[in-house]
Amino acid sequence: MPDASDFAAIWLTLKLATLVTLLLLLFGTPLAWWLARTRSRAKRVVGALVALPLVLPPTVIGFYLLLAMGPNGPLGRLTGALGLGTLAFTFTGLVIASVFYSLPFVVQPLQNAFEAIGERPLEVAATLRAGPWDTFWSVVVPLARPGFVTGAILGFAHTIGEFGVVLMIGGNIPDRTRVVSTQIYDHVEAMEYAQAHWLAGGMLVFSFVVLLTLYTLYPQTMRGTQR
Amino acid sequence: MKMSTTTITARCRIDRGAFLLDVDLLLPGHGVTALFGHSGSGKTTVLRVLAGLERVAGAHVALGDEVWQDDAKNLFVPTHERGIGYVFQEASLFPHLSVRANLEFGRKRLPPAERRFELMAVAELLGIERLLDARPDTLSGGERQRAAIARTLLASPRLLLMDEPLAALDMRRKLEILPYLERLHAELALPVVYVSHAADEVARLADYLVVLEEGRVLGSGPLAATLARLDLAANFEDDAGVMIETRLEAHDADGLSQLAFAGGVLLVGRRDAAIGATVRCRIHARDVSLALERPRGSSITNILPARVDAVGPGGTPGQVLVRLLVGETPLLARITERSRRELGIETGCAVWAQVKAVALLA
Numbered sequence: 001m002p003d004a005s006d007f008a009a010i011w012l013t014l015k016l017a018t019l020v021t022l023l024l025l026l027f028g029t030p031l032a033w034w035l036a037r038t039r040s041r042a043k044r045v046v047g048a049l050v051a052l053p054l055v056l057p058p059t060v061i062g063f064y065l066l067l068a069m070g071p072n073g074p075l076g077r078l079t080g081a082l083g084l085g086t087l088a089f090t091f092t093g094l095v096i097a098s099v100f101y102s103l104p105f106v107v108q109p110l111q112n113a114f115e116a117i118g119e120r121p122l123e124v125a126a127t128l129r130a131g132p133w134d135t136f137w138s139v140v141v142p143l144a145r146p147g148f149v150t151g152a153i154l155g156f157a158h159t160i161g162e163f164g165v166v167l168m169i170g171g172n173i174p175d176r177t178r179v180v181s182t183q184i185y186d187h188v189e190a191m192e193y194a195q196a197h198w199l200a201g202g203m204l205v206f207s208f209v210v211l212l213t214l215y216t217l218y219p220q221t222m223r224g225t226q227r
Numbered sequence: 228m229k230m231s232t233t234t235i236t237a238r239c240r241i242d243r244g245a246f247l248l249d250v251d252l253l254l255p256g257h258g259v260t261a262l263f264g265h266s267g268s269g270k271t272t273v274l275r276v277l278a279g280l281e282r283v284a285g286a287h288v289a290l291g292d293e294v295w296q297d298d299a300k301n302l303f304v305p306t307h308e309r310g311i312g313y314v315f316q317e318a319s320l321f322p323h324l325s326v327r328a329n330l331e332f333g334r335k336r337l338p339p340a341e342r343r344f345e346l347m348a349v350a351e352l353l354g355i356e357r358l359l360d361a362r363p364d365t366l367s368g369g370e371r372q373r374a375a376i377a378r379t380l381l382a383s384p385r386l387l388l389m390d391e392p393l394a395a396l397d398m399r400r401k402l403e404i405l406p407y408l409e410r411l412h413a414e415l416a417l418p419v420v421y422v423s424h425a426a427d428e429v430a431r432l433a434d435y436l437v438v439l440e441e442g443r444v445l446g447s448g449p450l451a452a453t454l455a456r457l458d459l460a461a462n463f464e465d466d467a468g469v470m471i472e473t474r475l476e477a478h479d480a481d482g483l484s485q486l487a488f489a490g491g492v493l494l495v496g497r498r499d500a501a502i503g504a505t506v507r508c509r510i511h512a513r514d515v516s517l518a519l520e521r522p523r524g525s526s527i528t529n530i531l532p533a534r535v536d537a538v539g540p541g542g543t544p545g546q547v548l549v550r551l552l553v554g555e556t557p558l559l560a561r562i563t564e565r566s567r568r569e570l571g572i573e574t575g576c577a578v579w580a581q582v583k584a585v586a587l588l589a
Contacts, residue, residue: 126280126306127278127280127333128307129308129337131305139321
C-alpha cells in the first residue's frame with residue numbers, strides 16, 4: 001500500500017503539473033500566436049528553440065537550468081539580487097524548469113490551432129467592429145478550443161511524467177521536490193517493488209486514460225502527438 | 228441625408244514588380260459603384276485598402292472629410308473603427324456560432340442608438356428568417372452568402388464593400404441572390420462598392436462603373452455612359468453591351484410590353500410591373516446586327532433607326548464594335564470587319580439596328 005510519503009509525492013506532482021499547465025497556457029498562448037502569425041525570419045529560430053525539449057535528453061535541459069539558477073548563473077544572480085536566494089532545489093525552481101521542459105507540448109498544438117483558423121475569420125470580425133482583443137476572445141479562442149484542450153492535457157501529462165529534469169533541478173527533497181517519478185525511482189533503488197508498483201501502475205493507467213480521453217475528444221490530435 | 232454629398236477617395240500605389248497598382252479614385256458616396264476588372268487587375272486590393280484590411284504604404288483613403296489613412300500624418304484607422312461592412316467572396320460565417328449569433332455579431336457591438344436595422348427585418352429582406360437557429364455548416368452556399376450579407380448589414384455600416392459576393396456560387400445560386408442584392412440597392416440608402424468581373428452583374432446592380440486593368444483605371448463614370456464607351460467595351464469581351472434605363476409605357480394585348488427610352492421604344496415579352504415603372508434593359512453588342520435599309524420580312528421585333536457614332540476594335544480578330552446612337556441613347560453592335568467594309572459603315576452613316584435580344588434586369 002502507498003504510504004504517507006507516496007501521497008505527499010502524488011500531491012506535489014499534481015500541484016506542480018497544474019501550476020505548470022496554467023503558466024504554460026498563460027505564456028504559451030501569446031508565443032504560439034506570434035509563431036502562428038509572424039512573417040519574421042526569427043520564427044524559425046524561435047520555433048526550433050521551443051521544440052528543443054522534444055529532442056534533448058532532460059538531463060541536458062536540467063543541467064543548463066541548474067547552472068542558470070546557481071549563484072553565478074544569470075537567473076541565480078537575478079533572484080539573489082531580489083533577495084530570493086537561489087531557485088535550485090526548490091519547488092519554484094522545479095516549476096520554472098518544468099515550464100521549459102513542457103513548452104512544446106502546449107505551444108505546438110496551440111500554434112497549429114491558430115494557423116488552422118487562418119486570416120479570414122479575423123478579417124471578418126474586424127469588419128464587424130470587433131477590435132483585436134474582442135476578436136481573440138470571441139473568435140480565436142472558440143475556434144482554437146481543440147488546441148487549448150490538447151495543449152493543456154499534453155502539458156499536464158508531460159509534466160507529470162518528467163524525471164531527468166526533476167532530478168537535476170529538484171534534487172528529490174521530500175515534500176519540496178520529490179514527485180511521483182522520483183519516488184518510484186527511490187522505491188526501486190530500495191527494492192520496494194510493491195510500492196513502486198502502486199505508483200508506476202497508477203501512472204500507467206493515468207497516462208493511458210488521459211490519452212484515450214484526448215483521442216476520443218479530438219481524434220485529429222493523434223497525428224500531432226505521434227512524434 | 229448627409230451621405231449623398233460625401234465622396235469616397237482612395238489613392239494608392241503598389242509596385243511589387245509583377246503586380247502594379249496605381250489608382251486615384253473619387254467615387255460617389257451613394258448608390259452602387261462597381262469596380263470591374265479581370266483577375267489581377269487590382270480591384271480586390273483597392274477594396275481591401277478601403278476597408279483597412281491591407282495597409283499599403285503611402286495610400287490615402289477617406290470617406291467624405293473623414294480620413295482613414297494618411298501616411299504623411301501617420302494616420303491609420305483600423306478596420307473595426309471604420310464603420311464599414313465587407314462581404315467576402317466566400318460567406319465566411321463563424322462556424323462556432325448559430326446563424327442568429329452570426330447575425331448579431333456586429334450588431335451587438337454597436338451602441339443601441341446606432342443600430343439602423345432590426346434583425347428580423349433584415350433576415351426577411353434576405354429570406355433567411357427560417358434559418359436563424361441553424362448551424363452555418365447546414366446551410367447551402369447561397370443561404371450562407373445571404374446570411375453573411377445580412378450579418379454585414381446588421382452592423383449598420385456607413386459604406387458597404389462587396390468582393391465578388393456571387394463569384395463562388397453556381398448560376399442557380401447567383402440567380403437566387405441577385406434579386407436580394409437588387410432589393411438592397413432599391414431599399415437601403417447605403418453606398419456600396421462592388422467588385423466584380425462579370426459584366427452582366429455590373430449592368431444589373433451598379434450606378435457607377437470603374438474599369439480597372441493591370442492596376443490602372445481605364446475609365447470611370449455613370450454606368451450607362453461608361454458601358455457604352457467604345458474604348459472600354461473590348462474589356463467586357465463577349466459581354467460588351469449597353470444598359471438602357473427605360474420606362475414601362477404600356478402592355479399590349481398580344482403579350483408584349485412597351486419600354487420607352489430617350490430615342491425610341493423597345494418591345495419585350497410582358498413585364499409584370501406597373502405602368503411607369505423603371506426597367507433596366509441590357510442589350511449585348513453580340514445581339515445587335517446592322518442593315519442599311521429597313522429590313523423587310525424579318526421576325527425581329529426591335530428594329531431601330533440609328534446613326535453610327537464611331538467604330539472601334541472588337542477585341543476579337545475580324546470583328547469590330549460599332550457605337551450607334553438611337554436618338555440620344557447609345558447602343559453597341561458587334562459585326563465582322565468584312566460586313567463593315569462591304570456595307571461601307573462609317574461614322575455618320577444612317578443604319579437600322581436589329582436587336583435580337585433584350586435582357587430585362589430590374
